[in-house]
Amino acid sequence: MAEAMTDTQIQQALGDLPGWSYEQGKLQCKHEFAGFKEAMSFIVRVAFHAEEQGHHPEIFNVYNKVSLSLSTHDADGKVTEKDVKLAKAIASFDWRAPK
């Protein structure tokens, strides 16, 4: 059973996670890209990191917009260090092409 982080720990972690927020009990980010292909490229890149970490975000896409949500099933759907780790990997490569 993974250990849930406290609200204080999550707020601290968000300091190193540009573009991420804590909403509805999950780590979330929303990005807008130049078009559908750019959005899908971002999703595929997220997929490789997710698979490597054995941890997978909920992914929602509409055309050029992508929303990601992260929580840990193993901790009753709460946020754990596993979510922060994947969010950091994603934040480190996130890009937004000029529209």
Ligand SMILES: C[C@H](O)[C@H](O)[C@H]1CNC2=NC(N)=NC(=O)C2=N1
């Ligand atoms: C067995 C498998 O590793 C688990 O179900 C993993 C897969 N990916 C996961 N992804 C996320 N975001 N949370 C999990 O708890 C989780 N569990």
